[in-house]
Amino acid sequence: MAQPANRPVFAPWLDPDQKPLIQFRNVTKRFGEFVAIDDVTLDIFRREFFALLGPSGCGKTTLMRMLGGFETPTEGKILLDGVDQAPIPPNKRETNMMFQSYALFPHLTVWDNIAFGLKRSAMPKEKIPARVEEMLRLTRLEKFAKRKPHQISGGQRQRVALARSLAKAPKLLLLDEPLGALDKKLRQETQFELMDIQEKTGTTFVIVTHDQEEAMTVASRVAVMDHGKMIQVDTPGRIYETPNSVYVADFIGDVNIVEGRATRKGDDKYAIAWAEGQPEIIASSTERIDQGTKVFFAIRPEKVAIARERPEGRANVIEGKVSDIAYLGNISTYKVEVAGGRMIKAQVANERRIARRDITWDDPVFLSFTDTAGVLLLH
């Protein structure tokens, strides 16, 4: 999420003096022949809201279960506050987990569910009611304390699960697809609620999700995973604007990928030959790319402008024909066929009402973008 300008930027991962709360050191996890986690090294810092993002089966849940103590690494070490977690069973760890199914105890009331962990902690008995009340207030569940889990709604159950896992004030809270069971509208509201609670309690959150929008909304940093490997770990903004690979660019949001050969044209400018008889695409890259290397030019649809007349003063202009229009209310996506039958998507905010739109199917159009709008990827 974007940080407001008047607040100091929260970026402990850029500060070499900061000690990470969690350290994965060359962690590998195998189930028989299957490699679920492949040599992961990763630092997570205090007060971070860290998202593990990837398709199902990419190993994100296994990584989280290793933090909770439900799986042990086959190789490598996991440190929490500098302490090796391998010999510590789940009930002795300073982490708590919010389960995907919520795993609320059906035979206990909301109140007793929240008090469950406290009764098994070092907290003196007489202090437990106050802590439970505090958690009920934090999650706005005061009215439901006497109810059983099956007597409340899905959204309320989600909040009970959150309150229960936060009650013991863990050093680290693990959230396994915490909003997966909620409908879209409730999910968006709850995302902001989660961020709010994370800020209020100052707890470090690690969240597992396959929903990239959710990860982008809540997280301070996102780790994109695939086949047990960390592909890119960065802030949501950098993941979106400067993905390090075609996989990440494609996984996060919508993107146009154009394959071509790069030729150096100055300090950090490259020309990409992508189709015969077409002007080369001018793009910039801070990386050194050898002459004639195969590259992938990635550009987000909202950075591509579409017009009926040839625009002046743009670094790149490509001619094409509108093949499809997807109207989404707030925005429209134009699928434009360019040389060689390749499709390029351009996204436009619908500032005018639909009847006043001047571009329609089969219209010849000009696509344009600046030389810094896209990124060059090598793989």
Next chain:
Amino acid sequence: MNRRFSWFNATSLTLGFAFLYLPMVILVIFSFNASKLVTVWAGFSTRWYGELLTNQAFLDAAWVTLKVAVLSSTLATILGTMAAYVLVRAGRFTGRTLFSGMVYAPIVMPEVITGLAMLLLFISIGLDRGVTTIVLAHTTFTMCFVSVVVSSRLVTFDKSLEEAALDLGCTPFDAFRSVTLPIIAPAVISGWLLAFTLSLDDLVIASFAAGPSSTTLPMKIFSSVRLGVSPEINALSTIMIGIVTVGVVTASLLSKRSIARQRAEEQAAVRTT
């Protein structure tokens, strides 16, 4: 659905129920016979029930049976639940299939063989036959039934509930005691009831395992009948039928009511959303 009265339906119903219940009805009727002759009706009387209460041999047998049933079903429930828990939860380990097969084998094993095997065991380890040996033998053959009932509940049990308990600071035993057990309690109780009834009416295995001073009620009834059916036996059997009927009806009412209550609670939950 055709709900009209039809002669065919009425006849099938009568025949079926007659086949099932006629013997018992006759037994109950003759338990109230005034005559000493079992098959000759001589008017209504409850004298055999009175005499039953003064028959020390029957009372002793009833006491032994009750003791054996309570002890063995409790032991079988503990052992059977443990076995079910390990077989469902422990995941894959060498010989798991063999173990689960071995737990369930006694269900299909002929009772005569189980009884004989128990007898040989008791003799070879020099255990004097009596109430203890019947309890042991009954525990052995009823625990697999408990195990079947409990494990069928455990396979549908959400494992993350136990993980959540561990995560919140429970030791594995505490997690079982305070989370798993309360949730599977209905299955454990019905396993206990099943073991209790099985023990109550077992004749074959008890005959092998019993000693001279420990005759159970089914054994007593069986041996008395060999000397001729007495009206007292009829009275005793009627009481047993009564006990079993009350037990079964209560159990089914209880479970029906708990289902109805759960449904009402779910509807209440829907209203609040």
